[in-house]
Amino acid sequence: MTTEGKVGYIETLLERMYVDDVDEEKMNNAMFKAMVESLGDKYTEYFTADEFRTYMEQSQGSFYGIGVTVTEDKGTPGILVVEVFEDSPAEKAGIKAGDHIIGVDGTDVSDFTLDAAVTLMRGEKDTGVNITVKRGDETLDFTMVRDEVNSITVAGTVIDDIGYIRIAGFKKNTYNEFKKVYD
Numbered sequence: 754m755t756t757e758g759k760v761g762y763i764e765t766l767l768e769r770m771y772v773d774d775v776d777e778e779k780m781n782n783a784m785f786k787a788m789v790e791s792l793g794d795k796y797t798e799y800f801t802a803d804e805f806r807t808y809m810e811q812s813q814g815s816f817y818g819i820g821v822t823v824t825e826d827k828g829t830p831g832i833l834v835v836e837v838f839e840d841s842p843a844e845k846a847g848i849k850a851g852d853h854i855i856g857v858d859g860t861d862v863s864d865f866t867l868d869a870a871v872t873l874m875r876g877e878k879d880t881g882v883n884i885t886v887k888r889g890d891e892t893l894d895f896t897m898v899r900d901e902v903n904s905i906t907v908a909g910t911v912i913d914d915i916g917y918i919r920i921a922g923f924k925k926n927t928y929n930e931f932k933k934v935y936d
Contacts, residue, residue: 760784767773804868807875818875819882820902823854823867830839830863831855831887832870838905842897848886855892875899909934 754762762826767775783800789799800808820841826833831853837844855863865873874882876899884895907930909918918934920927 773830789802803872807868807872816875816902816904817878817899818871818902819846819848819884819897819899821848821854821874823871825867826853829853832862832865834886838902842900843884843895845899846884846895847893848884848895849888852886852888852893854884855887856883857892858883905930907931907934 771862782799786799789797790815793925820838820843821834822836822838823832824835834843834848834850834852834854837848837850854874855861857870860873862870862873874884876882878899878901880899882897882899884897886895904924904926906920906922906924906927907918907920911917916935918931920931
């Protein structure tokens with residue numbers, strides 16, 4: 754049976770026998786993501802339209818959000834805050850590196866993908882957002898207003914007359930940041 758035939762057969766079975774409604778878009782996106790993930794290449798990824806829009810915003814070097822860098826933390830609920838940007842809404846509200854974001858505006862994001870949780874945290878400038886974090890045994894709520902956040906991708910220092918430059922990511926502003934740090 755061809756791949757198209759198998760997909761069609763599975764769709765037919767689900768239409769006839771599955772008791773709940775089927776979200777075809779969600780199912781198709783999961784199938785596309787799995788196909789691309791099977792390549793085992795960490796630089797190749799399938800994006801939904803919303804995820805692609807978020808990616809493009811991130812690559813510009815600035816966006817509207819709360820001002821944190823987050824990552825997935827396998828085995829723990831939520832997403833791990835690894836960095837809080839200086840003078841950001843998150844810093845002003847009291848969110849700290851090491852916090853686990855488990856809720857956004859009352860929505861439990863414990864089992865969300867990283868991209869889905871980030872999409873909820875971002876929004877229009879000057880709009881409010883409530884973030885729930887787990888800090889140790891405590892659950893804390895923080896209310897803040899989204900603002901423009903600039904991603905700093907380049908940092909540098911001089912130690913014993915040797916210059917060190919760190920590039921954390923490549924965004925639209927990385928070249929200018931690099932030149933500034935280098936100079």
